[in-house]
Amino acid sequence: MKIDIQSLKKVFGDKTAVDIQQFQINHGDILGLVGNNGAGKTTLFRLMLDLLKAEEGRVLFTPSASIADNDETNVINPASSENWKPLTGAYIDDSFLIDFLTPEEYIDFIAKANGVKRIDWKHIDDPESPMAPFLAFTHGEIFGQKKLIRDFSAGNKQKVGIIAAMFTKPELLILDEPFNFLDPSGQNILKKLLLSYHASSQATILISSHNLQHTVEISSRVALMETGRIIEDINNRDGNAGKALEEYFMV
Ligand SMILES: Nc1ncnc2c1ncn2[C@@H]1O[C@H](COP(=O)(O)OP(=O)(O)OP(=O)(O)O)[C@@H](O)[C@H]1O
Numbered sequence: 001m002k003i004d005i006q007s008l009k010k011v012f013g014d015k016t017a018v019d020i021q022q023f024q025i026n027h028g029d030i031l032g033l034v035g036n037n038g039a040g041k042t043t044l045f046r047l048m049l050d051l052l053k054a055e056e057g058r059v060l061f062t063p064s065a066s067i068a069d070n071d072e073t074n075v076i077n078p079a080s081s082e083n084w085k086p087l088t089g090a091y092i093d094d095s096f097l098i099d100f101l102t103p104e105e106y107i108d109f110i111a112k113a114n115g116v117k118r119i120d121w122k123h124i125d126d127p128e129s130p131m132a133p134f135l136a137f138t139h140g141e142i143f144g145q146k147k148l149i150r151d152f153s154a155g156n157k158q159k160v161g162i163i164a165a166m167f168t169k170p171e172l173l174i175l176d177e178p179f180n181f182l183d184p185s186g187q188n189i190l191k192k193l194l195l196s197y198h199a200s201s202q203a204t205i206l207i208s209s210h211n212l213q214h215t216v217e218i219s220s221r222v223a224l225m226e227t228g229r230i231i232e233d234i235n236n237r238d239g240n241a242g243k244a245l246e247e248y249f250m251v
Pocket residue numbers: 012015016017035036037038039040041042043044
Protein backbone atom coordinates (compact mmCIF):
# COMPACT_ATOMS: atom_id res chain seq x y z
CA MET A 1 0.00 0.00 0.00
CA LYS A 2 1.27 3.43 -0.91
CA ILE A 3 -0.05 6.43 0.99
CA ASP A 4 -0.20 10.03 -0.20
CA ILE A 5 -0.99 12.76 2.27
CA GLN A 6 -2.10 15.93 0.54
CA SER A 7 -2.68 19.33 2.23
CA LEU A 8 -4.11 17.53 5.27
CA LYS A 9 -5.36 19.72 8.08
CA LYS A 10 -7.20 18.91 11.31
CA VAL A 11 -8.08 21.57 13.85
CA PHE A 12 -9.57 21.23 17.35
CA GLY A 13 -10.86 24.65 18.44
CA ASP A 14 -7.88 26.98 18.08
CA LYS A 15 -5.41 24.07 18.08
CA THR A 16 -4.03 22.75 14.82
CA ALA A 17 -3.46 19.05 15.47
CA VAL A 18 -2.30 18.07 11.97
CA ASP A 19 -1.07 20.27 9.13
CA ILE A 20 0.84 18.29 6.49
CA GLN A 21 1.27 19.74 3.00
CA GLN A 22 2.70 16.75 1.22
CA PHE A 23 4.00 13.41 2.46
CA GLN A 24 4.31 10.08 0.75
CA ILE A 25 4.71 6.68 2.40
CA ASN A 26 6.00 4.09 -0.04
CA HIS A 27 4.76 0.57 -0.45
CA GLY A 28 6.76 -1.60 1.97
CA ASP A 29 7.99 1.22 4.20
CA ILE A 30 8.15 0.61 7.91
CA LEU A 31 7.58 4.16 9.06
CA GLY A 32 8.24 5.07 12.67
CA LEU A 33 6.38 8.20 13.71
CA VAL A 34 7.96 9.98 16.66
CA GLY A 35 7.23 13.28 18.37
CA ASN A 36 6.51 14.77 21.75
CA ASN A 37 3.12 14.56 23.49
CA GLY A 38 0.48 16.37 21.48
CA ALA A 39 2.57 16.43 18.27
CA GLY A 40 -0.35 15.00 16.27
CA LYS A 41 0.66 11.35 15.74
CA THR A 42 -2.61 9.77 16.89
CA THR A 43 -4.67 12.39 15.08
CA LEU A 44 -2.81 11.60 11.85
CA PHE A 45 -3.56 7.89 12.25
CA ARG A 46 -7.20 8.62 13.04
CA LEU A 47 -7.48 10.74 9.90
CA MET A 48 -5.98 7.90 7.83
CA LEU A 49 -8.47 5.43 9.30
CA ASP A 50 -11.45 7.72 8.69
CA LEU A 51 -12.07 7.99 12.44
CA LEU A 52 -11.86 11.77 12.11
CA LYS A 53 -12.84 14.12 9.30
CA ALA A 54 -10.18 16.51 8.05
CA GLU A 55 -10.96 20.21 7.70
CA GLU A 56 -8.87 20.27 4.55
CA GLY A 57 -6.96 17.90 2.31
CA ARG A 58 -6.98 14.15 2.00
CA VAL A 59 -5.15 10.87 2.36
CA LEU A 60 -5.03 8.53 -0.63
CA PHE A 61 -4.20 4.81 -0.49
CA THR A 62 -2.87 2.97 -3.54
CA PRO A 63 -3.17 -0.80 -3.01
CA SER A 64 -0.15 -2.91 -3.96
CA ALA A 65 -2.11 -4.66 -6.76
CA SER A 66 -2.72 -1.26 -8.38
CA ILE A 67 0.94 -0.32 -7.99
CA ALA A 68 1.93 -3.63 -9.67
CA ASP A 69 -0.52 -3.00 -12.56
CA ASN A 70 0.53 0.64 -12.78
CA ASP A 71 -3.17 1.40 -12.41
CA GLU A 72 -3.69 4.68 -10.60
CA THR A 73 -7.47 4.50 -11.14
CA ASN A 74 -7.77 2.24 -8.11
CA VAL A 75 -6.60 4.88 -5.66
CA ILE A 76 -8.74 4.79 -2.51
CA ASN A 77 -9.81 7.79 -0.46
CA PRO A 78 -10.79 6.33 2.94
CA ALA A 79 -13.08 9.32 3.54
CA SER A 80 -15.31 8.28 0.65
CA SER A 81 -14.69 4.56 0.01
CA GLU A 82 -14.72 1.40 2.11
CA ASN A 83 -12.30 -0.51 -0.14
CA TRP A 84 -9.32 0.08 2.15
CA LYS A 85 -10.86 -1.82 5.06
CA PRO A 86 -10.07 -5.42 4.00
CA LEU A 87 -6.50 -4.28 3.23
CA THR A 88 -5.86 -2.54 6.53
CA GLY A 89 -5.25 -3.66 10.11
CA ALA A 90 -5.00 -1.11 12.89
CA TYR A 91 -4.89 -0.80 16.63
CA ILE A 92 -5.02 2.68 18.09
CA ASP A 93 -6.31 2.08 21.61
CA ASP A 94 -8.59 -0.17 23.64
CA SER A 95 -11.69 1.47 22.17
CA PHE A 96 -10.97 -0.89 19.25
CA LEU A 97 -11.73 -3.88 21.50
CA ILE A 98 -15.11 -5.28 22.52
CA ASP A 99 -14.92 -5.57 26.29
CA PHE A 100 -17.67 -8.13 26.83
CA LEU A 101 -16.14 -10.70 24.46
CA THR A 102 -13.32 -13.16 25.12
CA PRO A 103 -10.21 -12.70 22.92
CA GLU A 104 -11.30 -15.71 20.85
CA GLU A 105 -14.78 -14.25 20.30
CA TYR A 106 -13.32 -10.88 19.40
CA ILE A 107 -10.89 -12.40 16.89
CA ASP A 108 -13.73 -14.50 15.41
CA PHE A 109 -15.67 -11.26 15.01
CA ILE A 110 -12.75 -9.54 13.23
CA ALA A 111 -12.27 -12.62 10.99
CA LYS A 112 -15.95 -12.51 10.01
CA ALA A 113 -15.88 -8.76 9.37
CA ASN A 114 -12.82 -9.23 7.14
CA GLY A 115 -14.14 -12.31 5.36
CA VAL A 116 -11.20 -14.46 6.46
CA LYS A 117 -11.38 -18.08 7.57
CA ARG A 118 -12.49 -18.68 11.15
CA ILE A 119 -9.74 -19.75 13.55
CA ASP A 120 -9.77 -23.38 14.70
CA TRP A 121 -9.18 -22.60 18.38
CA LYS A 122 -8.54 -26.24 19.28
CA HIS A 123 -5.45 -26.32 17.06
CA ILE A 124 -3.71 -22.98 17.48
CA ASP A 125 -0.48 -24.88 18.19
CA ASP A 126 -0.55 -26.17 14.62
CA PRO A 127 2.16 -24.28 12.69
CA GLU A 128 -0.43 -23.63 9.94
CA SER A 129 -2.78 -21.83 12.36
CA PRO A 130 -3.03 -18.06 11.75
CA MET A 131 -2.50 -17.76 15.52
CA ALA A 132 0.78 -19.73 15.50
CA PRO A 133 3.03 -16.69 14.92
CA PHE A 134 1.50 -14.97 17.97
CA LEU A 135 1.77 -17.73 20.57
CA ALA A 136 5.10 -16.58 22.04
CA PHE A 137 3.66 -13.04 22.19
CA THR A 138 0.59 -14.21 24.15
CA HIS A 139 2.84 -15.91 26.73
CA GLY A 140 0.00 -18.35 27.45
CA GLU A 141 -2.10 -15.59 29.01
CA ILE A 142 -4.55 -14.64 26.27
CA PHE A 143 -6.24 -17.67 24.72
CA GLY A 144 -8.06 -20.44 26.57
CA GLN A 145 -8.52 -18.27 29.65
CA LYS A 146 -12.34 -18.11 29.50
CA LYS A 147 -11.98 -14.48 30.51
CA LEU A 148 -13.59 -11.38 29.02
CA ILE A 149 -11.35 -8.74 27.44
CA ARG A 150 -12.45 -6.23 30.09
CA ASP A 151 -10.83 -8.41 32.77
CA PHE A 152 -7.39 -8.52 31.14
CA SER A 153 -4.44 -6.33 32.16
CA ALA A 154 -3.62 -3.28 30.02
CA GLY A 155 -0.67 -5.12 28.44
CA ASN A 156 -2.69 -8.19 27.57
CA LYS A 157 -5.50 -6.05 26.12
CA GLN A 158 -2.87 -4.35 23.99
CA LYS A 159 -1.69 -7.76 22.79
CA VAL A 160 -5.26 -8.78 21.81
CA GLY A 161 -5.60 -5.56 19.80
CA ILE A 162 -2.26 -6.03 18.04
CA ILE A 163 -3.00 -9.68 17.17
CA ALA A 164 -6.45 -8.69 15.87
CA ALA A 165 -4.82 -6.03 13.66
CA MET A 166 -2.22 -8.44 12.26
CA PHE A 167 -3.71 -11.91 11.84
CA THR A 168 -5.74 -10.98 8.73
CA LYS A 169 -2.38 -10.22 7.04
CA PRO A 170 -3.18 -6.64 6.05
CA GLU A 171 -1.06 -4.86 3.48
CA LEU A 172 -1.29 -1.74 5.62
CA LEU A 173 -0.73 -2.10 9.36
CA ILE A 174 -1.13 0.92 11.65
CA LEU A 175 -0.21 0.62 15.33
CA ASP A 176 -0.32 3.57 17.72
CA GLU A 177 2.24 3.22 20.52
CA PRO A 178 2.21 -0.61 20.36
CA PHE A 179 5.02 -1.00 22.91
CA ASN A 180 3.00 0.82 25.58
CA PHE A 181 1.93 -1.40 28.45
CA LEU A 182 4.04 -4.34 27.21
CA ASP A 183 6.64 -5.91 29.48
CA PRO A 184 10.25 -6.02 28.15
CA SER A 185 9.89 -9.53 26.71
CA GLY A 186 6.58 -8.59 25.08
CA GLN A 187 8.28 -5.54 23.53
CA ASN A 188 11.11 -7.65 22.13
CA ILE A 189 8.79 -10.32 20.77
CA LEU A 190 6.67 -7.62 19.14
CA LYS A 191 9.70 -6.17 17.35
CA LYS A 192 10.54 -9.62 15.96
CA LEU A 193 6.89 -10.22 15.00
CA LEU A 194 6.72 -6.96 13.09
CA LEU A 195 10.01 -7.56 11.27
CA SER A 196 9.12 -11.11 10.29
CA TYR A 197 5.64 -10.02 9.21
CA HIS A 198 7.20 -7.32 7.06
CA ALA A 199 9.75 -9.74 5.58
CA SER A 200 7.03 -12.20 4.59
CA SER A 201 4.37 -9.72 3.44
CA GLN A 202 6.19 -6.55 2.34
CA ALA A 203 3.30 -4.74 4.05
CA THR A 204 3.45 -1.03 4.71
CA ILE A 205 3.71 -0.61 8.47
CA LEU A 206 3.14 2.62 10.40
CA ILE A 207 4.06 2.75 14.06
CA SER A 208 4.10 5.64 16.49
CA SER A 209 6.27 5.34 19.54
CA HIS A 210 7.98 7.29 22.28
CA ASN A 211 10.59 4.56 22.45
CA LEU A 212 13.34 5.82 20.15
CA GLN A 213 15.42 2.66 20.42
CA HIS A 214 12.58 0.35 19.36
CA THR A 215 11.62 2.75 16.57
CA VAL A 216 15.13 2.88 15.17
CA GLU A 217 15.51 -0.91 15.43
CA ILE A 218 12.47 -1.70 13.30
CA SER A 219 11.82 1.28 11.01
CA SER A 220 13.18 1.78 7.52
CA ARG A 221 12.23 5.43 7.83
CA VAL A 222 11.48 7.74 10.75
CA ALA A 223 9.20 10.79 10.53
CA LEU A 224 9.54 13.37 13.25
CA MET A 225 6.34 15.25 14.06
CA GLU A 226 6.00 18.54 15.87
CA THR A 227 2.90 20.73 16.25
CA GLY A 228 1.05 18.80 13.56
CA ARG A 229 3.81 18.96 10.95
CA ILE A 230 6.35 16.42 9.78
CA ILE A 231 9.54 18.34 10.31
CA GLU A 232 12.08 15.60 9.50
CA ASP A 233 11.92 12.53 7.29
CA ILE A 234 14.92 10.39 8.19
CA ASN A 235 16.08 7.43 6.11
CA ASN A 236 16.89 4.63 8.54
CA ARG A 237 17.81 1.80 6.17
CA ASP A 238 21.33 1.94 7.59
CA GLY A 239 19.98 2.15 11.19
CA ASN A 240 21.53 5.58 11.66
CA ALA A 241 18.43 7.60 12.58
CA GLY A 242 19.13 7.19 16.28
CA LYS A 243 21.76 9.91 16.45
CA ALA A 244 19.56 12.53 14.74
CA LEU A 245 16.66 11.62 17.05
CA GLU A 246 18.73 11.72 20.19
CA GLU A 247 20.06 15.14 19.26
CA TYR A 248 16.54 16.38 18.56
CA PHE A 249 15.07 15.12 21.82
CA MET A 250 18.05 16.22 23.94
CA VAL A 251 16.76 18.84 26.39
N1 LIG B 1 -10.74 14.92 20.36
C1 LIG B 1 -9.96 15.97 20.59
N2 LIG B 1 -10.46 17.14 21.02
C2 LIG B 1 -9.68 18.22 21.22
N3 LIG B 1 -8.35 18.23 21.04
C3 LIG B 1 -7.78 17.09 20.61
C4 LIG B 1 -8.54 15.90 20.37
N4 LIG B 1 -7.69 14.94 19.93
C5 LIG B 1 -6.46 15.48 19.93
N5 LIG B 1 -6.51 16.77 20.33
C6 LIG B 1 -5.38 17.68 20.40
O1 LIG B 1 -4.64 17.58 19.19
C7 LIG B 1 -3.25 17.65 19.45
C8 LIG B 1 -2.58 16.41 18.90
O2 LIG B 1 -2.95 15.31 19.72
P1 LIG B 1 -2.53 13.81 19.39
O3 LIG B 1 -3.20 12.94 20.38
O4 LIG B 1 -2.74 13.55 17.96
O5 LIG B 1 -0.96 13.88 19.67
P2 LIG B 1 0.08 12.68 19.86
O6 LIG B 1 1.30 13.07 19.09
O7 LIG B 1 -0.55 11.39 19.53
O8 LIG B 1 0.38 12.78 21.42
P3 LIG B 1 0.83 11.69 22.51
O9 LIG B 1 2.25 11.36 22.20
O10 LIG B 1 0.68 12.43 23.79
O11 LIG B 1 -0.10 10.52 22.38
C9 LIG B 1 -3.10 17.82 20.96
O12 LIG B 1 -2.96 19.19 21.26
C10 LIG B 1 -4.40 17.29 21.50
O13 LIG B 1 -4.73 17.89 22.72
